[in-house]
Each structure stands twice: as C-alpha cells, then as structure tokens.
Amino acid sequence: MEFLKARFNYLFNSTKGLILVAIAMIAMVTAVWGMLSGPMAEMGVREVVIKTLGMDIVQSEREGRIIILYHSIAMAVVAIEVYMITGLLAMREFYKKAVRVLITVGYMMAMIFGMGFAYFGHNWAFHGLYITGLALIFFAGVLLCVALWPWNREYYITDTNYARTKKGVDLERVAFFTTAVTTVLSALFGAVPGSYFGNGFEVFLAENIIRLPEKTTMEYSVIGHLHIMLALIAIMITLVIGRWLNFKGAWHKAAMPLMILGCIVLNLGVWGVVTPLEPVAHMIIYVGATPSMLAALFLLIWSWGKLIKDGTAGIAKPTFLQKLGALVRDPLKFGPTWQMLFMNFTTSGVGIFMAVRLDEIFRMWPAREERIELTGHWHALSAIIATIILFYYGDMIGLKGKVRQLYGWAIIFLSDLALGAVTVFEMKRLFIEEAVQQPLVNTLMYMIDIGLGLLLVLLAIVMVWRLTDLFKKKGRWTEEAAHELAEEVSK
Numbered sequence: 001m002e003f004l005k006a007r008f009n010y011l012f013n014s015t016k017g018l019i020l021v022a023i024a025m026i027a028m029v030t031a032v033w034g035m036l037s038g039p040m041a042e043m044g045v046r047e048v049v050i051k052t053l054g055m056d057i058v059q060s061e062r063e064g065r066i067i068i069l070y071h072s073i074a075m076a077v078v079a080i081e082v083y084m085i086t087g088l089l090a091m092r093e094f095y096k097k098a099v100r101v102l103i104t105v106g107y108m109m110a111m112i113f114g115m116g117f118a119y120f121g122h123n124w125a126f127h128g129l130y131i132t133g134l135a136l137i138f139f140a141g142v143l144l145c146v147a148l149w150p151w152n153r154e155y156y157i158t159d160t161n162y163a164r165t166k167k168g169v170d171l172e173r174v175a176f177f178t179t180a181v182t183t184v185l186s187a188l189f190g191a192v193p194g195s196y197f198g199n200g201f202e203v204f205l206a207e208n209i210i211r212l213p214e215k216t217t218m219e220y221s222v223i224g225h226l227h228i229m230l231a232l233i234a235i236m237i238t239l240v241i242g243r244w245l246n247f248k249g250a251w252h253k254a255a256m257p258l259m260i261l262g263c264i265v266l267n268l269g270v271w272g273v274v275t276p277l278e279p280v281a282h283m284i285i286y287v288g289a290t291p292s293m294l295a296a297l298f299l300l301i302w303s304w305g306k307l308i309k310d311g312t313a314g315i316a317k318p319t320f321l322q323k324l325g326a327l328v329r330d331p332l333k334f335g336p337t338w339q340m341l342f343m344n345f346t347t348s349g350v351g352i353f354m355a356v357r358l359d360e361i362f363r364m365w366p367a368r369e370e371r372i373e374l375t376g377h378w379h380a381l382s383a384i385i386a387t388i389i390l391f392y393y394g395d396m397i398g399l400k401g402k403v404r405q406l407y408g409w410a411i412i413f414l415s416d417l418a419l420g421a422v423t424v425f426e427m428k429r430l431f432i433e434e435a436v437q438q439p440l441v442n443t444l445m446y447m448i449d450i451g452l453g454l455l456l457v458l459l460a461i462v463m464v465w466r467l468t469d470l471f472k473k474k475g476r477w478t479e480e481a482a483h484e485l486a487e488e489v490s491k
Contacts, residue, residue, distance in 0.1 A: 006478075007470050007477070009481070010470075010477050010478075010480070010481045011470075012104065014480065014481055014484045015083050015084070015086070015087035015396075015484060016396055016397060016480045016484065017477070017480075017481075018079075018083045018100065018104065019080050019083050019084070019393055019396070020466055021104075022076045022077075022079050022080045022083070022107070023080065023389075023390075023393065023459075023463070024463050024466075024467075025076055025108070025111060026073055026076045026077070026386075027456070027459050027460065027463055029069075029072060029073060029111065029115065030073070030456065031456060031460070032049070032053075033069060033119075034456070035049040036049060036050070039445070039449060053120075054120065055119045055120060056119065056120060056121045056122075057119070063203045063204055063205050063208075064118065064203045065118045065119060066205065067203060067205075068114045068115065068117065068118040068130070069115065069118065071110065071114065071134070072110055072111040072114045072115055073111075074229070074233075075106065075107040075110045075111065075133070075134070075137055076107045076111060077233060077385070077386070077389070078103075078107070078137065078183075078233065079103045079104065079106075079107040079137075080389055081233065081236050081237060081240060081389075082099060082100070082103050082140065082144060083100065084240045084244075084392070085144070085148075085176065085180075085236075085240065086099055086100060086144075086147075088240065088243045088244065089148065089173065089176065089243070090154075090155060091147040091148065092147065095143055095144075095146065095147035096147065098140075098143055099140050099143050099144050099147060102136050102137070102139055102140035102143065103136070103137055103140035103141075105133070105136055106133045106134065106135075106136030106137035106139075106140060107133065107137060108133070109129050109130065109132060109133030109136065110130055110133030110134050110137065111133075113126040113127070113129035113130045113133065114126075114127075114130035114133070117130055134191075138184065138187055138191075141180065141183060141184040141187070142184055144180050145177065145180045145181050145184060148173060148176050148177040148180055149177065150169055150170055150173040150174045150176075150177050151169060155170060155173055156168035156169060156170065157170045159248075161248040161249055161252075162248050162252055162253075163252050163253040163255070163256035163257065171253075171256040171257060171260065172239070172242070172243065172247075172252070172256050174256070174260055175239055175256050175259045175260050175263070176236075176239055178260050178263050178264060179232055179235050179236050179239065179263055180236075182228075182232060182263055182264070182267040183229070183232045183236070185267070185271075186224075186225065186228045186229060186232060186267060186270065186271075187225075187229070189221050189222070189224050189225035189228065189270075189271075189274075190221075190222065190225035190226075190229070192218075192221060193218045193221050193222050193225075196218065201218050204219070204222070206222065206223045206226050206374070207371045207374045207375050208371070210367075210370060210371065210374065211363075211367055211370070217274050220273045220274050220278065221273075221274050223273070224270045224271070224273040224274060226378070227270060227285075228266070228267060228270040230378065230381055230382065231266060231289070231292075232263070232267075233385055234381065234385055235259065235262075235263055235292055237385055237388050237389065238259075238292075238295070238296050238299065238340070239259065240392070241299070241336045241337070241388060241392065242255075242299050244392055244395075245299075245303055245306075245333065245336075247299055247302060247303070248302075249302060251298040251299070251301060251302035252298075252302065254295075254298055255294075255295040255296075255298040255299060256295070258291040258292070258294050258295040258298075259291070259292055259295040261288075261291045262288050262289065262290065262291030262292030262293075262294075262295065263288075263292060264288070265284060265287055265288030265291070266285060266288030266289055266292060267288070268284060268288070269281050269282070269283075269284030269285035269286075269287070269288050270285060272284055282355065286352070286355070289348075289352075293344075293348065296340050299337060299340075300337040300340055300341060303333075303337045304327055304334075304337065307326060307327050307329070307330070307333060307334060308323045308326045308327050310326070311323075311325070311326020311327070311329050312326045330404070330408070331391075331404070331405060331407075331408025331409045331411075331412060332391050332392075332394050332395045332399070332404060332407075332408045333395070334408075335387070335388070335391040335408055335411060335412050336388045336391050336392065338412065339384050339387055339388050339391075339412075339415070340384075340388075342384070342416055342419070343380075343381065343384050345423070346380050346384070346419045346420065346422070346423045347377055347380050347381045347384065350373075350377060350423060350426065350427065351377055354373060354377075361430075365429050369429050372425070372426055373426040373427070376422045376423070376425065376426040377426065379422070380419045380422050380423065383415060383418075383419060383452075384415070384419065387411050387412075387415045390411055390459070391408065391411065394407050394408065397466075397476070397480065398476070398480075407458070407462070410454070410455075410458050411455065411458070414450075414451045414452075414454050414455040414458070415451065415455055416451075417447055417450070417451035418447065418448045418450075418451025418452045418455070419451075420447075421444045421445075421447035421448045421451065422444075422448060424440075424444055425441065425444045425445075425448070428440060428441070428444075
C-alpha cells in the first residue's frame with residue numbers, strides 16, 4: 001500500500017508528476033488514434049486497429065469524432081499549462097490545490113469518457129460525463145483567474161528589472177491574468193453552439209465550410225472559438241517560457257504591455273466575428289496579433305542575447321562562431337524561442353499571407369487545396385506548442401549531458417523537418433502544377449512521416465523510461481518529489 005501511496009502522491013501532488021501523467025495520456029491517444037490517419041489506412045493498419053480495439057466507426061459521424069478527439073487532447077494541453085502556471089507563480093495554497101484537482105479530474109473525464117462515447121459506441125452517460133469534465137475545466141479556469149488577480153498587494157513587486165507599474169503591480173502577472181480571463185470567456189464561443197446540438201445545429205469541421213457564401217452566427221462562433229483558443233494557448237506558453245527563463249530587463253518592460261494589449265485586441269476581434277462588426281473583425285484581429293508577436297520577438301532577442309552572453313563570459317572578444325556555439329549549446333533553452341521563430345515561417349507568416357491574398361490567390365485554387373492549407377496551419381501550430389512544452393519538461397526533469405543534447409536536438413530537427421515539409425505541401429500550388437506534383441508530394445510525405453514518426457518514438461522512449469523509474473524504490477521520481485517539497489517549504 002505504501003508503494004502505491006508514494007507514487008500516487010508524486011503523480012498527482014507534484015508539478016512534474018501531474019505533467020508526466022498528462023503527457024503520457026496525450027502520447028497514448030496520439031499513438032493509438034494516429035493509427036486511424038490516412039497514411040495508416042493506405043497500409044491497412046487502420047482496419048486492424050479498429051477491429052482489435054472494437055471501435056464503432058460510422059463514416060457519417062466522422063466530424064463529431066474528430067471534434068471530441070481534438071478537445072480531449074487540447075484539454076490535457078491546457079491542463080499542462082495550468083500546472084506550469086501554478087508551479088511558477090505565487091498564489092494561495094488553497095487556489096493552487098483546488099485548480100489542480102479540478103482541472104485534473106476535468107481533463108481526465110473529458111478524455112476518457114469523450115473518447116469512449118465517440119469511438120466505442122454512443123453511451124450517452126459517457127457523453128454527460130464528458131460534458132461534466134469540460135465544465136470542471138471551465139470552473140478551474142475561473143478559479144485560476146481569481147488566484148492570479150494581480151492587484152493583490154502581496155503579489156506586488158519592487159524589482160525594477162521587471163515590468164511593473166509605479167505602484168508595483170507586476171505586469172507579467174497582469175499578462176497571465178488577461179490571458180486566463182480571455183481564455184475562459186472565449187471558451188463560451190464553443191460552449192454556446194455546443195449547447196444547441198440536437199436543436200437545429202449540426203456538427204461540422206471549420207475547413208469544410210470555408211467557401212460557403214453565407215454562414216450562420218453559430219458557425220462563425222465555432223470558427224472564432226477554434227482560432228482564438230489556439231492563439232491563447234500559444235500566448236500562454238510564451239508567457240510560461242518567459243517566466244521559466246527569467247525574462248527581465250528593458251525587453252521585458254517593452255514586451256509585457258504589448259502582450260496585454262495584443263491579447264485584449266485579438267480577443268475583441270474574434271468576439272466581433274459574431275456581431276455586426278464582422279466585416280472589420282479580421283482587421284482588428286491582425287492589429288491584435290501584431291503586438292503579441294512583437295512581445296514574443298522581444299523574448300527571443302533577450303533570450304538569445306543572454307545565452308550568448310552567458311556562454312562567452314570567459315572570452316574577451318568572442319568571434320561569431322563562438323557566439324553561435326554559445327547560443328546553441330543548450331538545446332532545451334535555445335529550442336523554445338527557436339520554435340517561436342520557426343513558427344513565423346510555417347504558421348504565422350503563412351496564415352497572414354493567406355489572409356492578405358485570400359481572394360487574389362487562394363480562392364482561385366480548388367477548394368481541396370485551401371482546405372489542406374487550413375488544416376496544415378492549425379495542426380502545425382499545435383505541434384509547435386507541443387514541442388515547446390517538451391523542451392520545458394525536459395529541463396524540469398533534469399536531463400543533462402548527452403541525453404539532454406540528444407533529446408533537445410532530436411525534437412528540434414524532427415519537428416522542423418516534418419513541419420517544414422507540411423508548409424511546402426500546403427503552399428505547393430504556388431510553384432508547381434498539379435500534373436507534375438506527385439514526385440514532390442511523395443518526398444514531402446516521407447519527410448512528414450519520418451519526422452513525426454521518430455518524434456513519437458522519442459516521446460515513447462521518454463515515457464517508458466519515466467514509467468520504469470516509478471517502479472524503483474529510489475528512482476529519479478523520489479528526488480523530484482523531495483526537491484519540490486523543499487521548494488514549497490522555502491516559500
């Protein structure tokens with residue numbers, strides 16, 4: 001009994017344990033349900049998995065299954081970010097524990113019962129429990145907003161190296177609070193249409209209705225929900241990485257007001273999609289995205305400057321190659337900001353270019369090509385956020401030496417190989433005719449499959465290592481639990 005109690009306490013009472021459980025559940029769902037994808041279907045794997053697991057697959061219900069699958073994974077990702085926030089920011093112990101309990105039970109219920117309902121026969125009790133899980137996550141979000149309230153004097157700061165008001169309000173905490181509040185409010189964009197299922201509103205995938213000349217308010221709401229939730233998850237992980245790296249100085253003072261402004265304006269633009277402001281909503285969204293992207297750029301500039309400065313501290317006049325070597329010496333510290341930069345070439349830049357040239361270029365393409373671009377865009381952004389989380393997690397669990405180098409550079413190389421190929425595949429119609437595209441498409445598919453496949457193998461190796469460590473009496477998990485307890489006592 002003591003064996004189970006000690007490990008249960010580690011997995012569900014420590015930040016590292018909670019993140020490990022969530023990553024493991026995401027990895028399991030990704031690995032199993034990834035076997036149902038198009039490439040796997042072509043090789044006959046899909047049918048084997050369906051029959052082996054006893055899945056109930058009806059083609060006409062595909063959209064509903066996919067939406068529950070995406071929400072199941074997304075809720076676990078949101079939970080991971082919440083664990084990081086509650087571990088990094090000061091807050092009252094009651095709120096910390098309450099938020100963690102609610103969001104843990106919530107995402108597990110949403111994932112287990114949601115996937116059970118969608119893929120293993122429609123037991124409507126499971127659907128009710130899935131909705132209950134989502135409701136618990138929403139309530140956890142509300143409590144997190146209360147916990148993050150930045151105008152509580154006990155969270156004021158006096159250190160002038162960080163962005164703050166004259167009275168001492170921590171602007172970084174304001175940015176966390178703003179993102180949390182707008183996330184809770186934007187969740188309603190999906191909840192309201194969801195409440196109308198079976199009452200005149202049918203499930204759909206956003207990419208399937210892009211060219212409909214008229215869309216209902218509910219359809220606009222779902223499309224807005226999809227876009228803003230992904231954007232807010234990206235903004236929150238940017239803030240988390242900044243806090244982890246101890247972002248400060250002039251760049252921090254410039255970045256935090258921009259992040260707050262960008263987050264607010266971005267949300268106002270998306271919310272405006274379902275109002276009479278819809279014709280100008282996209283312009284508001286562009287305006288809102290710009291300050292947020294600038295804030296991320298300032299984090300990158302500061303981070304790279306610090307890595308170079310720390311890595312060349314003992315050299316009087318470092319050369320360019322020495323500076324470059326210092327920059328890339330630690331892939332887990334270099335990786336997150338590199339992925340943010342890489343994201344501009346694979347998602348943000350592509351998305352802005354598509355929006356600006358939509359009527360002149362993309363609406364001239366066959367609808368299938370525009371659909372490919374949209375789905376690739378959303379999936380690439382999600383994958384980049386996942387890799388940034390993995391960098392932070394690798395540092396959290398204390399990877400060192402060659403293992404740290406191999407883990408970090410494998411994530412960078414494999415993800416960038418796959419996502420770079422995805423970007424070329426999305427935009428291929430700009431530079432190649434359909435009649436001669438097949439050799440290029442085949443090469444890109446190999447790159448995507450190799451990159452993502454090996455990335456999943458790497459994640460599986462880490463998960464197996466962590467699982468076997470749990471069976472050791474004095475494994476790494478005991479050190480992590482003791483270290484976290486010591487940190488809590490010191491606070």
